Amino acid sequence: MLFGRTDETHRIDELLTAARQGHSGVLVLRGEAGIGKTALLEYAIGAAPDMRICSIRGWEPERELAFAGLAQFVLPHRHRLDDLPPAQSRALRGAVALGPAESADRFSVYVATLGLLGLLAENAPVLLTVDDAHVLDAPSAEALAFSCRRLVAEGIVVLVASRLPESAAPSAGALLSLPLTRLDEDAAARLVAQRSGLRPHRDLVRQLVRGTGGNPMALLETLNHLSPAQLTGRQPAPGLVPAGTTAALLFERRVATLGAPARAALLLLAASSSARLSAALEAAEIMQIPRDAFDELEAERLVTFDGPLARFSHPLIATAALSAAGPGQRRAAHRVLAAVLISPDQADERAMHLAEATLGTNEKVADALEQVAGVSRARSGYAAAVSALERAAALSEDDSSRARRLYLAAADAQLAGLNARAREMLIAADGLARDVRMRVAVAAGRSRVEAFSGHPALAHRILREAATSLRDEEPVRRAELLTDSAMAALLAGDSRAAMAAAEEAERIPADPSASTRLVTRLVRGITLMHLGRHRDGVLMLSGCAALARRTGPDRPPIEYMLLGAAAMSWTGQHKIGRDMALPLVDELRGGGALGLLPFGLYALGSAEVRAGRIGAAQAAATEAVELAEATGDVLWRYLGLSLLTLVEAIRGDVDACREHGRTALELRQEHSDYPRDANEAVALLELSLGRYTEAIECLRQGVQHLHPDASPDLVDSNRDMIEAYLRSGRELTGAMRQVIADHLGPANLAIDVAVARRLRGLAAAATNIDECFESALKEHVAAAIPFETARTHLAYGERLRRAGRRVDARIQLRLALEMFERLGATVWSERTRQELTATGESIRTRPTALPLERLTAQEYQVARAVAHGATNREAASALFLSTKTIEFHLGNVYRKLSVRTRTELAVQHPELSAG
Structure with a gap:
C-alpha cells in the first residue's frame, strides 16, 4: 500500500489508460534513494494485469558491461x-551476445530495441519498468532513451526510476520527469502504523x-531501532533519529552491526560483477569465510538467495x-573473485576484477x-x-602505450x-605521444571531435599543423590530412582557407584518392564561386557528381x-544535388x-527547398533535427535547424521560425564557428x-560572429542585406554596388544574375524597370528556383504600381501570388495581395492551405514512403518508428487528404512519389 502518493499514482493510471487506447507515454520518476520509486513501479505493475510486463533493473557491478541492462x-x-528486419535482428543479437558480434553503428541496436518494443505491443499494450536507471550501463540507457523518444501510438508505457537529477542524466534529458517529494507527517504516520501495527505518537512522527527528511525507506529502517513503547510515546526515543538521517546511512549502520565473517561475505557479493552466487561462494571458500555468514545476511534481510542468484x-x-x-x-x-573466474566466457569479468585489484601499473x-x-x-x-580503455591507459606502464589506449578510447x-570526453582524452594523448604517426592520428581524431561539436575552424588548423609535421615522409597521408582540413574549413564557411588547403593537397606528388579528388574539386569549385568566378566554379563542380557516385574500394x-x-544545392545545381542525395539517404536509412x-537529410532538404518542394524540405529538416537531437550531433542539429528556419521563413510560420532560429543561434554562440x-x-x-x-542587424551579426574584425565590404555583400537597404530607403554602400555589378556578368550563375538584376530593378529609374526585371526573369527560367522567381515578380509588380502602371503591375503580381500560394508562402502571399489590392483589383477569397500543407512533417514522410510503395513495416x-505509429500517421494522412487507399494517395498526389 502506498501513502502520500495520490498525484503520482494518478499520473501512472492516466498513462496506463492511454496505453489501452493505443497511445504511448514515458515518465521518469526521479528522487533520492529510498524515496519510493520502486514502490511506484510495483504499483504500476499491479495496476496493469491486462498488459504485457517487461522489467529492467540497473545494477552497479554491471555498469561497465555493454548492453547488460538491455539483455x-x-x-x-x-x-x-526473427520478426525484426534482418539487419536489426543481427545488431540486437550481437549486442546481447545471442549471436556473433555485429560491428555496426550503435544506433542500429537502438532502432532494433524500438522495433522489438513495437512487436511486443502488436497484440497487447506493454508496460516496461526500468528501475535504478542511474546505474544502467550507458549503451542500454541510450538505447532505451532513443526508443522512448520515438514512441507515439504503440500502446506502450515506459516508467523509469532514477536517482539522478535530470541534468545529470543526458540520455533521458528530453523525457518527461516527475520528481518525488518527501512524505508529510500524515502520510508518514499511516506508513508507520501499517508497518508496525501500532498507532505512533504524533511527536515521534514529527x-x-x-530526521529522515520524509524518506519512506529511512522511516521504515528506523523502525528496526524503536520499541513499541517508543513508537507509541510511552518512552522517549532520544538520538535514534538524528536530523539528516538517510536510508544510506541506516544501511551503513546495519552493515556495521554484522559479524566480521558476514561483512566479508557481503563485501564479496557487493564486489561481484554478476548476480550469480557461485563465484562469491568459491571466493568465500578460498578466504575461509563460513557458509553461515551468508545465512546471517539472509536473516538480516540484506540479501535474498533465489537458486543460483543473489539479490540485495x-x-x-x-x-x-x-x-x-x-x-x-x-x-x-576483487583479487579472489578474479582467481575463481577462469572460464573463457568470464574473461571480461575477470579483467575488470583484476583492474580493481591492481595497485599501480x-x-x-x-x-x-x-x-x-x-x-x-x-x-x-x-x-x-x-571505460575499459581509460582504465587500461591508467594501468599502462609507459607513455606510448598510455597514449595509444587513450587515442583508441577517444x-x-x-x-x-561522447565528444567532450573524447576531446579530453585526445588532449591527454597528445601530451604523451612521441611518435609522429601517433601524434598525427591523435590530431586527426581531435579535428573530427572539434568539427562536429562546433569548432570546424579549429579542426582545420589542427589538421593543417598535422599535415605540416609530416612534411614529405608520407605524401598520401599528408594529402588526406589537407583534404580533411579543406572540408573542415568549408564547414566553417572559410572558403579561402579551404581553397589554400585543397590546392596544397593537389600539388603533392602522389596518386590522389577518390576522396582527395572529390573534396579538392568541391572546395575549389565552391571557392571559385564565392570569389565571383562562377563559370569556372561550375566547370570544377561538374565532375563531382560522377566521383560521388563511385562504388567499390575507391569510393569516397x-x-x-x-x-x-549539399554543395550542388549551394551553387545552384539543386537538381543534381537532389539526385545525389536521395540514394545516399536511402542507403543510410537501410543501414x-x-x-x-x-547530414544526408540536410543535403536533401537543401535541394528540395530550392526546387520549390517546400513540404519535402520541411519534412527532411524536421527529421534531421529530431535525429540529431537523439544522436547528440550538434553540428548536424545546427544545420538541420537552420534549414528548418529557412523553410519556415519562406512559409511565413513566424513563431516557429523565430523559435527554431533562436535555438540554432544558441548553438552558434561564442567559441563555435558554424556558418551563418x-x-x-x-x-x-x-x-x-x-x-x-532587424534583417540588416541579423545579417551583420552572422558575419561578425565568424569574423569579428570583418570589413564593411564583407558585411555588406549579402544580397538580402542589399534588398533590405533598398526597401528601407538607405543609400547603398560602394561594396553593395560592386556586388550587384560583379553578379551581372555572363560568367555568373543564372540565379546570381537574376537576383542582381532584381536588385538593380529595385534601384532603377522608372524608365529602366522593364529592362532590369525582364532580363532577370529570363535568368530565373534557367535557375529554376520558384521562390526567388516569385520574389522577382513581386518586386517587378511593386515597381510598376509605384510608377503608375497598374494594369502591367497586376500581371506580375498575379504571377507572384500564384507562385507564393503554390509554395505555401503565406506572408509573401499576403504582401502580394496587398499590392494587388492597391492596384484596384478585387482579390478572391484567400485559398485554404494546399492539401499536403495540412500534413505534419512526420505525416509527410510516412505519406512519401507509402506513395513509393513501402509497406507499413x-x-x-x-x-x-514502430509499425503502429506508421498506421497512426497514415490514418491521419488519409483523413487530411480525403483518400482511402495507397493507390489513391499516389495517384492524387504524384509529387509524393517524385524522385
Whole structure:
C-alpha cells in the first residue's frame, strides 16, 4: 500500500489508460534513494494485469558491461527477434551476445530495441519498468532513451526510476520527469502504523519526518531501532533519529552491526560483477569465510538467495558494504573473485576484477582490459569500451602505450557520442605521444571531435599543423590530412582557407584518392564561386557528381559525397544535388546509420527547398533535427535547424521560425564557428515582414560572429542585406554596388544574375524597370528556383504600381501570388495581395492551405514512403518508428487528404512519389 502518493499514482493510471487506447507515454520518476520509486513501479505493475510486463533493473557491478541492462529486456523475448528486419535482428543479437558480434553503428541496436518494443505491443499494450536507471550501463540507457523518444501510438508505457537529477542524466534529458517529494507527517504516520501495527505518537512522527527528511525507506529502517513503547510515546526515543538521517546511512549502520565473517561475505557479493552466487561462494571458500555468514545476511534481510542468484534487498546495501571496507579489503575481494573466474566466457569479468585489484601499473591487466574493450566495440557497446580503455591507459606502464589506449578510447567515445570526453582524452594523448604517426592520428581524431561539436575552424588548423609535421615522409597521408582540413574549413564557411588547403593537397606528388579528388574539386569549385568566378566554379563542380557516385574500394567516404550533394544545392545545381542525395539517404536509412543520416537529410532538404518542394524540405529538416537531437550531433542539429528556419521563413510560420532560429543561434554562440545559415534564414523572415532594420542587424551579426574584425565590404555583400537597404530607403554602400555589378556578368550563375538584376530593378529609374526585371526573369527560367522567381515578380509588380502602371503591375503580381500560394508562402502571399489590392483589383477569397500543407512533417514522410510503395513495416524500418505509429500517421494522412487507399494517395498526389 502506498501513502502520500495520490498525484503520482494518478499520473501512472492516466498513462496506463492511454496505453489501452493505443497511445504511448514515458515518465521518469526521479528522487533520492529510498524515496519510493520502486514502490511506484510495483504499483504500476499491479495496476496493469491486462498488459504485457517487461522489467529492467540497473545494477552497479554491471555498469561497465555493454548492453547488460538491455539483455534483461531482450532475452525473455528472443523468439521475436526473427520478426525484426534482418539487419536489426543481427545488431540486437550481437549486442546481447545471442549471436556473433555485429560491428555496426550503435544506433542500429537502438532502432532494433524500438522495433522489438513495437512487436511486443502488436497484440497487447506493454508496460516496461526500468528501475535504478542511474546505474544502467550507458549503451542500454541510450538505447532505451532513443526508443522512448520515438514512441507515439504503440500502446506502450515506459516508467523509469532514477536517482539522478535530470541534468545529470543526458540520455533521458528530453523525457518527461516527475520528481518525488518527501512524505508529510500524515502520510508518514499511516506508513508507520501499517508497518508496525501500532498507532505512533504524533511527536515521534514529527521527529521521524524531521530526521529522515520524509524518506519512506529511512522511516521504515528506523523502525528496526524503536520499541513499541517508543513508537507509541510511552518512552522517549532520544538520538535514534538524528536530523539528516538517510536510508544510506541506516544501511551503513546495519552493515556495521554484522559479524566480521558476514561483512566479508557481503563485501564479496557487493564486489561481484554478476548476480550469480557461485563465484562469491568459491571466493568465500578460498578466504575461509563460513557458509553461515551468508545465512546471517539472509536473516538480516540484506540479501535474498533465489537458486543460483543473489539479490540485495536494496542497491544501497552493496554501496554500504563497499564503503565500510578499506581499500586493501576491496582489492583483496576483487583479487579472489578474479582467481575463481577462469572460464573463457568470464574473461571480461575477470579483467575488470583484476583492474580493481591492481595497485599501480600492470601491462598484462591493461592488455586484458583492451581485449574487453574490443568485445564491447564489436557489440556496438562503445561507451563500455571507453571505460575499459581509460582504465587500461591508467594501468599502462609507459607513455606510448598510455597514449595509444587513450587515442583508441577517444575513437570509441566519438562513436558513442561522447565528444567532450573524447576531446579530453585526445588532449591527454597528445601530451604523451612521441611518435609522429601517433601524434598525427591523435590530431586527426581531435579535428573530427572539434568539427562536429562546433569548432570546424579549429579542426582545420589542427589538421593543417598535422599535415605540416609530416612534411614529405608520407605524401598520401599528408594529402588526406589537407583534404580533411579543406572540408573542415568549408564547414566553417572559410572558403579561402579551404581553397589554400585543397590546392596544397593537389600539388603533392602522389596518386590522389577518390576522396582527395572529390573534396579538392568541391572546395575549389565552391571557392571559385564565392570569389565571383562562377563559370569556372561550375566547370570544377561538374565532375563531382560522377566521383560521388563511385562504388567499390575507391569510393569516397559517404560524408564527402553528402557534402558534394549539399554543395550542388549551394551553387545552384539543386537538381543534381537532389539526385545525389536521395540514394545516399536511402542507403543510410537501410543501414540504420543515424550518425550521418541528419547530414544526408540536410543535403536533401537543401535541394528540395530550392526546387520549390517546400513540404519535402520541411519534412527532411524536421527529421534531421529530431535525429540529431537523439544522436547528440550538434553540428548536424545546427544545420538541420537552420534549414528548418529557412523553410519556415519562406512559409511565413513566424513563431516557429523565430523559435527554431533562436535555438540554432544558441548553438552558434561564442567559441563555435558554424556558418551563418541561421542568421540568414531569420533575416529572410524579417525581410518578408518589412522589418528591414532587424534583417540588416541579423545579417551583420552572422558575419561578425565568424569574423569579428570583418570589413564593411564583407558585411555588406549579402544580397538580402542589399534588398533590405533598398526597401528601407538607405543609400547603398560602394561594396553593395560592386556586388550587384560583379553578379551581372555572363560568367555568373543564372540565379546570381537574376537576383542582381532584381536588385538593380529595385534601384532603377522608372524608365529602366522593364529592362532590369525582364532580363532577370529570363535568368530565373534557367535557375529554376520558384521562390526567388516569385520574389522577382513581386518586386517587378511593386515597381510598376509605384510608377503608375497598374494594369502591367497586376500581371506580375498575379504571377507572384500564384507562385507564393503554390509554395505555401503565406506572408509573401499576403504582401502580394496587398499590392494587388492597391492596384484596384478585387482579390478572391484567400485559398485554404494546399492539401499536403495540412500534413505534419512526420505525416509527410510516412505519406512519401507509402506513395513509393513501402509497406507499413518497411516504412517503420526506414523512418525508425514502430509499425503502429506508421498506421497512426497514415490514418491521419488519409483523413487530411480525403483518400482511402495507397493507390489513391499516389495517384492524387504524384509529387509524393517524385524522385
